[in-house]
Amino acid sequence: MKVSSKTTRLGRTLLALGVICAAAVAAIGTGGAEAKPVANPYHLNKEGTLTVGMTLQFKPQMYLNAKGQPAGYDVVLVRALAKRMGVKLDIKNLDFNGLIPGLVSKKFDMVSVGLSNTPERRKAVSFSRPYVPYAQILAAKRSDSTAATTAAWNTSDKSITSLQGSTAEQLVKRTFPNAESKSFPDQNAAFLEVATGRADGIVVENYLLAQFNKSNGNSLKQVAFKKPLHVEYGSYAVQKGNTALANYLSKFICSQQTSGQLAKTYKATIGAPLPPMPACR
Structure with missing residues (x-):
């Protein structure tokens, strides 16, 4: 049977409309577009910058070298951490007694000074898993x-x-x-x-x-x-309730620990073998 050109054009139009409708339904089902990464997922005070409070007077764990630059075990680790997170690193050097108050008042995102995870401190801040033995x-x-x-x-x-x-x-x-x-x-x-x-x-x-x-x-x-x-272990401290950052820090520590990198960093900076650490599960 011969099909008229008018009928053919109508069929093509209906087919095109069907494709458009199907695409629209698919878009509605997936939210209209691919989900974008959440901005600032770890609730940093300044998006794109990890601000870390330290007391740079505990050589070789953390200190200022001959050039006045931060150095030591903790410094090597937070540099690797910031690189993995894809953010800039800003180290703030304070007296030890000012670190937790500074964290609570949001002067920085985390404290890296080997804090023991004590009940009293948990009233003010949250902790990662341990990263350094004492x-x-x-x-x-x-x-x-x-x-x-x-x-x-x-x-x-x-x-x-x-x-x-x-x-x-x-x-x-x-x-x-x-x-x-x-x-x-x-x-x-x-x-x-x-x-x-x-x-x-x-x-x-x-x-x-x-x-x-x-x-x-x-x-x-x-x-x-x-x-x-x-004998105790030091942990990172973050602002109270920032579980996203605390969990990320714990995963970072475990990745360093299970890969053997934590032991290498400890040996290179502290000058002794890394003592046994709590197992990662």
Whole structure:
């Protein structure tokens, strides 16, 4: 049967309309377009920039090098973190005591200073999984002859220093309640108080003692208790309730840990093998 050109044109028009309608239905079903990436998914204070609060006086974990640039274990990690996130990195150097208040007031997005995840701190901030291990020890002058027992140091004639606002400060008060607790906002000042004889001992991380001795004539010794006063882990802190960033940080740490990169970074910066870390699940 012969088909007229008019009928053919009508069929083509109906076919075109059908294609347009089908496309419209498909667009409605998928929201009209592909979903765009969520802007600022980790709720950074400044989109495109990760602002990190640190105390750059804990060599080799975090410090200012000879050129005045941030360096150390934490610095290497946050640089890798910012690169993975695809954002710029802005490090803010504050006294230790100002870090949590600064985080709460949104001066930065996270704190990288090896904070212990304590119930008291969790009232103000949220934490990632641990990224750095610590062994807290007691150190004294090499000439000190006090017995290496808690009882010998837990007396009213002893004074023990620590970093103000740190878990070491709480450890002094808890372990040596009868001794005088002297806390300082600067870690080096706490060391020097002992080195110059104005205090008897200091509670501090073992690697910080080693670093202090390198620059100060090996003047202090670790008191030879049978085991460290306390072993703990440091975590990243973020603004309270920012689970998106906290979860991302935890995944980043696990990726570094399981790939072996965390151990390599620790060895290269701290100068010792990475102690056992909590397993990633």
